[in-house]
């Protein structure tokens with residue numbers, strides 16, 4: 001009995017390895033051939049120089065300050081905002097104001113969002129309690145309504161409770177990073193997109209937990225409480241030439257536009273956009 005019980009996890013792991021091996025480098029097949037991808041320049045580029053993330057919550061849904069602070073640090077890696085990124089923890093809204101519909105969300109965004117006074121770029125985050133199995137979702141700028149011209153992210157607090165030693169804070173951070181990726185413009189490039197998400201199982205923009213992502217993340221999650229918090233190289237290339245996110249400047253020794261070193265793709269950056277490959 002005991003040995004049978006013991007062998008089961010190993011059999012499951014072997015099955016996962018077999019599945020993983022069957023799919024090359026743990027990628028889903030992509031939707032299509034390379035094409036153009038959308039990027040939200042207001043959020044990403046140094047003009048405007050500041051980014052304000054306004055956070056409102058429906059009564060009963062409480063954001064964790066540590067998750068929001070960690071989220072601001074993650075954002076600072078991917079967006080170029082010399083004036084800084086500010087998290088503005090704002091109103092508590094009566095729970096009955098939102099019925100879970102896009103129309104209701106549009107109404108809340110119109111009534112409760114405060115446009116930043118100095119023309120800073122903005123993102124609106126609403127914490128709700130729960131809706132079906134969602135952990136979060138995102139409407140890019142203008143998707144919810146023409147006059148809601150900033151991305152709107154919804155986070156479902158009750159879906160983000162600690163599981164073993166994967167803390168609720170870590171899950172909240174991971175959901176914020178995932179949804180913000182959609183807001184920035186990921187994953188709109190068909191060559192590594194699978195139904196709106198990234199094809200790479202190790203990417204924060206991968207769509208779900210499946211055998212591929214389980215194989216990559218089971219051990220880090222189980223033993224270190226770690227979750228996907230970074231965009232893969234293909235996603236970073238969608239946002240920045242050569243994938244050189246602004247945060248790389250802070251890491252000694254890595255190539256940046258200011259410090260190209262011997263990076264072979266740096267020269268391509270000066271080519272006109274139409275010729276870039």
Ligand SMILES: [Zn+2]
Nearest residue numbers: 178182197207
């Ligand atoms: Zn997503």
Ligand SMILES: [Zn+2]
Nearest residue numbers: 198203232235
């Ligand atoms: Zn990716």
